[in-house]
Amino acid sequence: SNPVHIYKLVEQGYRKNLVIQKKRVEDKHPAKYTVNELRALLQNKGIRYGIINDALEEACQVHHVEDLLVAKGMPAQDDIPDEIQVLFKESEELKGYEETSDKIDFRNRFSIANAVVGDVIGRIIHGTTGSDGQDVFGVQLKRKTSKKVALKIGDGCKLEHDEVIATTEGKPSFKTNTFAVNKQYKVDQVDLKSGNIDFVGNVEVTGAVLEGMEVKAGNELLIGKNVESATVRSGGEIRINGNVLNSTVTAGCENVERKQYLDNLLTYKSSMEELRASAEQVKGNKLLGDRKDGEIIKILIENKFKALPNLSRSVLNFNMSQGIQHSELVTFIINKLIGLGPLK
Numbered sequence: 001s002n003p004v005h006i007y008k009l010v011e012q013g014y015r016k017n018l019v020i021q022k023k024r025v026e027d028k029h030p031a032k033y034t035v036n037e038l039r040a041l042l043q044n045k046g047i048r049y050g051i052i053n054d055a056l057e058e059a060c061q062v063h064h065v066e067d068l069l070v071a072k073g074m075p076a077q078d079d080i081p082d083e084i085q086v087l088f089k090e091s092e093e094l095k096g097y098e099e100t101s102d103k104i105d106f107r108n109r110f111s112i113a114n115a116v117v118g119d120v121i122g123r124i125i126h127g128t129t130g131s132d133g134q135d136v137f138g139v140q141l142k143r144k145t146s147k148k149v150a151l152k153i154g155d156g157c158k159l160e161h162d163e164v165i166a167t168t169e170g171k172p173s174f175k176t177n178t179f180a181v182n183k184q185y186k187v188d189q190v191d192l193k194s195g196n197i198d199f200v201g202n203v204e205v206t207g208a209v210l211e212g213m214e215v216k217a218g219n220e221l222l223i224g225k226n227v228e229s230a231t232v233r234s235g236g237e238i239r240i241n242g243n244v245l246n247s248t249v250t251a252g253c254e255n256v257e258r259k260q261y262l263d264n265l266l267t268y269k270s271s272m273e274e275l276r277a278s279a280e281q282v283k284g285n286k287l288l289g290d291r292k293d294g295e296i297i298k299i300l301i302e303n304k305f306k307a308l309p310n311l312s313r314s315v316l317n318f319n320m321s322q323g324i325q326h327s328e329l330v331t332f333i334i335n336k337l338i339g340l341g342p343l344k
Contacts, residue, residue, distance in 0.1 A: 003027040003063065029063045038070070047071050048138045073141070076133035081146035083125040088115065088172045114200045114323065115166040115181050122164035122172075122179045124151050149177065156181030169218075170201045183219075190215055190230070198321050203234075208242065216321065221251075261318045268315055271308055275300060301337070312337050 006026040012018065033041075035056045042051060055070045115121055133141035153159050156168040157179050166172065170183040185199040189207035196214040197203055203217035208225040209232060215221065221234035226242035233250045240249070279296050282288055288296055301308050312333045319330050 003029045032060055032063065035060055042071065047136045049073060049134050050136050071136040073135040074133045076141040076143040077130035078144040079130045079146040080127040082127045082149035082151075084149060084151060084174075084177065085123040085125065086121075086174045087123060088121050114169070115172045116169050116200070117166055119166040119172075120163050121157060121166055121181070122174065124149065124159075124162050124164075126162070152176075152178040154178050154180030156183065171199065202236075209247075261315070264311060264314050264318070268311055271305060271311065275305055275308070278304065309338065 004027070005024050006028055007022040008025050010021040010023055012021065035053070038056045038059060039051065042048075050072045052070055052072060055068055059065050059068055059070065127146060130143040130145075132143050135141060151159070151164075153164065156170055157164050157166050157172075159165075164179045166181045168181055168183060170181040171185045172179070172181050174180075182201070184202040184204055185197070186204045186206070187194055187197060188205075190197055190205055190209040190213045192210075192213075196216075197205075198214075198216045200218040202220045202222075203215060204222045204224075205215065206224045209215055209223060209227045209230040211229040214231040215223075215233070217234040217236070217238075219234070219236040221232060221236070221238045223232065223238075223240045223242065227240055227244045227247045227249070229246045231248045231250075232238060232240075233248075235252060238249060238251045275297065278300050279293065282296050282300070283293065288299065291299075316330060316333050316338075319325075319327065324330060
């Protein structure tokens with residue numbers, strides 16, 4: 001509160017024209033409030049919760065105070081909901097060829113999610129329960145509540161220590177809060193939109209396999225309609241309900257593919273040794289002048305080792321089909337042999 005000012009007249013002596021003057025000699029303050037008096041004033045205003053005693057005591061020590069926080073409510077703490085983490089993608093676009101200058105086969109640009117036994121395909125993170133708050137008038141502030149997530153476990157997986165683990169090989173899925181690993185992958189038609197199919201389990205194509213496409217199944221393969229100028233391979237039985245036109249059909253092919261890959265690796269090793277020897281000979285005899293090693297290798301590949309790029313792609317494609325996108329061999333082929341790789 002404002003103090004009362006006490007004045008007295010200023011002595012000026014004898015004068016014909018006297019102008020009265022005054023001066024302030026004292027400020028008289030009213031009595032300071034006590035803590036109990038301040039608390040009573042707050043209660044009269046309806047403030048009953050969160051009163052800060054230290055602030056009241058501070059206010060009682062001075063005659064004037066501004067903007068002093070004397071009461072504080074408690075905000076509501078909302079519930080943190082449960083969170084389900086899906087640790088796989090239904091399909092994703094491969095990035096293996098992005099940095100090459102070679103043509104990209106867009107039919108192989110998608111990779112279907114495959115799970116093997118022991119893979120963690122999902123996880124649940126439990127939320128926490130919050131608390132209601134209260135304002136300085138004692139009014140309760142309701143928190144935002146959340147329901148517990150009802151996580152369901154379907155076929156081919158189990159819940160262990162809040163992790164969803166695959167118990168069989170197949171395609172993982174998550175729909176309506178339910179995890180499952182399906183041993184069969186089903187697609188309407190195999191075309192440029194779907195991309196080539198490469199799946200570890202059974203594959204069912206209800207429609208046709210169109211020209212230039214490829215289907216690989218780790219087990220059984222069922223095709224509902226025609227196979228036209230395409231390649232279908234399966235580690236088990238193949239059933240085709242339509243016609244097969246100018247196509248390659250191979251059943252029980254896993255060992256055949258691996259043998260072909262091994263043969264390619266042996267040929268690749270031999271070609272690389274010959275390429276190295278030729279490059280050393282050209283450089284040692286300066287047959288191409290003072291060209292750098294990369295330039296010499298590129299010229300040799302383009303003129304003498306013309307089969308090496310296609311062989312490189314065959315090795316690369318097999319690795320990609322097995323889900324191997326990052327290895328020393330794959331990195332070497334992409335960065336050092338394909339396209340402008342030798343010049344890097």
